[in-house]
Amino acid sequence: MTAKMIRAFSLLILFTGSFWGSHAFAHELRPAYLQITEDRAGEFNVVWRVPARGQMKLSLDVGFEGPVSELDSAVGRLANGMYTESWRIRSPTGLSGTTVVVKGLEQTMTDALMRVEWLDGTELVGRLVAENPRYTFTAEPSADGWLKTYFVLGVEHILLGIDHLLFVLVLLLLVSGWRSLAVTISAFTLAHSVTLALSVLGLISVPQAPVEAVIALSIVFVASEILMIRRGNLTLAIRRPWLVALGFGLLHGLGFAGALADIGVSQSAIAGSLLAFNLGVEAGQLLFIAAVASLVVLVRKVLESSNLAEARVGGIGATATMLVVYAIGGTASWWLIDRTVVLVS
Structure with missing residues (x-):
């Protein structure tokens, strides 16, 4: 050279x-992660992880708007550089018409990755970003764009x-x-x-x-x-x-x-x-x-x-x-x- x-x-x-x-x-550039899994008809287990450093974590929270109710309160813990919360929700519509919101995302330099699994095997992968921290579920969730999501995740991780x-x-x-x-x-x-x-x-x-x-x-x-x-x-x-x-x-x-x-x-x-x-x-x-x-x-x-x-x-x-x-x-x-x-x- x-x-x-x-x-x-x-x-x-x-x-x-x-x-x-x-x-x-x-550290802040690491993405947050939201996993929503239907384990019983109309009932979902929610796992929310955000980057953390020591006892400090990013000020990000998840909220649901629409036909959804909480079955129990969130339980959180710090481990391996992440703050993890888990709780259960009920949605009689299977999340259709429900909007998930990542509060505080617009004030950070990160994004939130979301993965949803239904009992019938349907899956959805998406990203919530500062410009659009909301996602509204439809009656028939589309899996379109999941390849793009994984591709962008790879680009972001290296850069x-x-x-x-x-x-x-x-x-x-x-x-x-x-x-x-x-x-x-x-x-x-x-x-x-x-x-x-x-x-x-x-x-x-x-x-x-x-x-x-x-x-x-x-x-x-x-x-x-x-x-x-x-x-x-x-x-x-x-x-x-x-x-x-x-x-x-x-x-x-x-x-x-x-x-x-x-x-x-x-x-x-x-x-x-x-x-x-x-x-x-x-x-x-x-x-x-x-x-x-x-x-x-x-x-x-x-x-x-x-x-x-x-x-x-x-x-x-x-x-x-x-x-x-x-x-x-x-x-x-x-x-x-x-x-x-x-x-x-």
């Missing part, structure tokens, strides 16, 4: 860090997942040349697609907390390998970056599976749901890489029109790159400590 390309990536990382640097901000993006960025800084970059990103894609599919199919099951800790470790590891390059060392990871992408990609796939587990997968359309979500992840990843490539072109044009001597610009770029690598490694190290403390607490 040329010095100009490295400087371009450094600028992008600095911008990304300033925009997403707050751990609390990234709003700062740890996944930082891993992709340090991979870009580690590799040398576009051919190596293509092989490395392909290895990462293949690996996380495999573990995502195995997890959704129920063939493997790993708790999310240790997975998130190891994802942070993957960023620290690749950042340290970049420093090895600067010191003239050639480790196996530097010579074969696709091996790093392949190995850690398996773990990142388990992280993606955790996001998909939040909304669940229709057993009657498991292949389509998995495919749509994975395509969304890949689309988001390609959008991010395209943004990086566009920035490379822009910085190249700026440097070509600059009157600064190439040696001076190269020195500034090398220093900036080192500072950014240390910043990424330091941030990921903090995540690793924070997520490890959660495991042992």
Whole structure:
């Protein structure tokens, strides 16, 4: 990778860090989740989960308007970074004519995923957003758009997942040349697609907390390998970056599976749901890489029109790159400590 390309990536990382640097901000971007399941005729079990940090949770609440009544009061608990409430409701119309409202959604930077299952096997998957935090059920719920919902969920998870993006960025800084970059990103894609599919199919099951800790470790590891390059060392990871992408990609796939587990997968359309979500992840990843490539072109044009001597610009770029690598490694190290403390607490 040329010095100009490295400087371009450094600028992008600095911008990304300033925009997403707050751990609390990234945490808020996780979606809320509403599960409504009919287990008896006209009676539904409701589960509502919102992101939480410590004893603090997002100020989001669910309300029902129309022909519906509560059978019991909501019971809540904090666990695994989520606040979960559950209660039961009765709807003689099977929710037809009922409107569900997520109160407070318009004041947040997140959205709410909704999954509804009826006794006859009918399922509905949808998203409630700040611009439209309401949904009204009809007599015959339509399943149209569920593929779009899973696709958008995949795009959002990669683009709003700062740890996944930082891993992709340090991979870009580690590799040398576009051919190596293509092989490395392909290895990462293949690996996380495999573990995502195995997890959704129920063939493997790993708790999310240790997975998130190891994802942070993957960023620290690749950042340290970049420093090895600067010191003239050639480790196996530097010579074969696709091996790093392949190995850690398996773990990142388990992280993606955790996001998909939040909304669940229709057993009657498991292949389509998995495919749509994975395509969304890949689309988001390609959008991010395209943004990086566009920035490379822009910085190249700026440097070509600059009157600064190439040696001076190269020195500034090398220093900036080192500072950014240390910043990424330091941030990921903090995540690793924070997520490890959660495991042992």
